[in-house]
Amino acid sequence: MPHLLVTKHNNITTPSTCDDVVFSFLASSQKENKILVKCDNQQFFLTTKEKDGNILVKVDNSTRVSPVSIVKKAINAYGKLSKADILFSNTDNISRKVEPKKEFLKDISYFINDFKTTKEIFIEVGFGSGRHLIHQALQNPDKIIIGLEIHTPSIEQMLKQVNIQGVINILAVNYDARLFLEFMKSNSISRVFVHFPVPWDKKPHRRVMSPEFIKESLRALKPNGTLELRTDSPNYFEYAKELLENFKEFPSQIIKNQDLEVTSKYETRWKKQGKDIWDVTITSTINDDELVIEDDFTFDKKVDTLALNLDKKPIVKDDFLVHFENILTINECDILIQLTMGSFNKPVSKFIIVENGKASYFQGNPIPTSANLKAHSLIKNLIGEK
Numbered sequence: 048m049p050h051l052l053v054t055k056h057n058n059i060t061t062p063s064t065c066d067d068v069v070f071s072f073l074a075s076s077q078k079e080n081k082i083l084v085k086c087d088n089q090q091f092f093l094t095t096k097e098k099d100g101n102i103l104v105k106v107d108n109s110t111r112v113s114p115v116s117i118v119k120k121a122i123n124a125y126g127k128l129s130k131a132d133i134l135f136s137n138t139d140n141i142s143r144k145v146e147p148k149k150e151f152l153k154d155i156s157y158f159i160n161d162f163k164t165t166k167e168i169f170i171e172v173g174f175g176s177g178r179h180l181i182h183q184a185l186q187n188p189d190k191i192i193i194g195l196e197i198h199t200p201s202i203e204q205m206l207k208q209v210n211i212q213g214v215i216n217i218l219a220v221n222y223d224a225r226l227f228l229e230f231m232k233s234n235s236i237s238r239v240f241v242h243f244p245v246p247w248d249k250k251p252h253r254r255v256m257s258p259e260f261i262k263e264s265l266r267a268l269k270p271n272g273t274l275e276l277r278t279d280s281p282n283y284f285e286y287a288k289e290l291l292e293n294f295k296e297f298p299s300q301i302i303k304n305q306d307l308e309v310t311s312k313y314e315t316r317w318k319k320q321g322k323d324i325w326d327v328t329i330t331s332t333i334n335d336d337e338l339v340i341e342d343d344f345t346f347d348k349k350v351d352t353l354a355l356n357l358d359k360k361p362i363v364k365d366d367f368l369v370h371f372e373n374i375l376t377i378n379e380c381d382i383l384i385q386l387t388m389g390s391f392n393k394p395v396s397k398f399i400i401v402e403n404g405k406a407s408y409f410q411g412n413p414i415p416t417s418a419n420l421k422a423h424s425l426i427k428n429l430i431g432e433k
């Protein structure tokens with residue numbers, strides 16, 4: 048992580064410019080300062096905070112931009128502007144190294160705003176080593192295979208194989224599968240594979256399969272499209288059977304110890320141990336209504352920053368949380384609110400800027416998951432004028 052350690056100095060004057068880097072405003076709190084930086088058409092915050100009597104300068108992690116050379120350029124410009132003595136720096140090398148091409152790795156926002164295809168779509172949840180995902184891609188070159196995974200090393204390993212094997216029809220996304228389907232168009236998917244999901248025997252609420260997941264899958268699946276669970280866990284199998292009780296109107300099928308064309312790493316291990324494997328398939332039969340993604344993240348009430356008194360304890364509701372982490376002062380009436388919001392498993396770190404009583408999310412609105420929308424609704428009420 049690029050950073051700079053400099054001697055103590057007065058706050059830089061804002062707005063000011065140095066080496067084409069614009070320092071727009073400085074928001075301060077007891078803990079640290081955040082400085083809004085505009086550099087090479089990107090905006091982010093630099094954090095400055097005291098460390099052992101000196102000042103540490105680094106990028107605010109949740110607003111980090113790429114390539115990293117932009118961040119290094121801004122940190123170096125800060126060092127120059129502060130006129131402080133530089134005690135340590137790892138920001139010298141600002142060569143514009145081309146970041147490894149990750150054309151098959153997409154951000155969740157791509158699926159919300161840009162993803163369009165006339166091709167058939169398969170989705171694999173938790174693809175792990177990617178053996179089955181790549182097999183599906185190679186067997187179905189005319190289809191798009193979307194792979195969901197939350198374990199970054201597995202994604203990197205799978206993408207290496209994509210390069211080696213010359214696969215061109217995979218889109219991987221580092222995102223919780225339980226939330227992803229909320230953004231898929233109705234009646235657009237042919238198959239959803241959930242192969243060997245983590246059993247979570249002690250925390251069943253963390254399982255991928257749930258009534259909501261099955262409901263969203265059936266909505267996103269075309270008529271005759273299938274949700275296919277493959278598991279070696281007797282508990283998961285029993286749990287899946289119970290879940291199916293709520294979806295009796297949809298045809299389902301259970302097959303024991305079926306061989307597939309490709310075996311995953313896990314499967315090979317279980318088979319050696321003589322374990323049973325169950326395939327549970329549920330089929331969509333109906334055309335569902337079009338998906339309407341609500342994305343109203345506006346703040347309709349004015350914020351009275353002078354009267355605002357936000358509790359910094361996390362607010363935990365049934366299916367979302369809001370945690371106001373820090374309130375920083377920009378000037379007499381403008382503030383910056385640093386917070387975490389959304390679902391427990393994938394909370395998002397955001398900043399809200401309040402200028403002249405008007406609030407807005409820095410670097411754009413959160414992703415419109417149901418948890419983020421619920422969290423926003425609470426935030427709006429808590430900071431809006433009473």
Ligand SMILES: C[S@@+](CC[C@H](N)C(=O)[O-])C[C@H]1O[C@@H](n2cnc3c(N)ncnc32)[C@H](O)[C@@H]1O
Pocket residue numbers: 172173174175176177195196197198201222223224225242243244245255311312313314
């Ligand atoms: C037991 S491994 C199975 C991997 C692969 N399907 C196979 O058969 O070898 C489960 C995988 O699911 C991933 N995973 C767990 N929860 C997930 C979630 N909510 N969304 C996406 N992936 C998830 C894990 O990171 C892990 O790689």
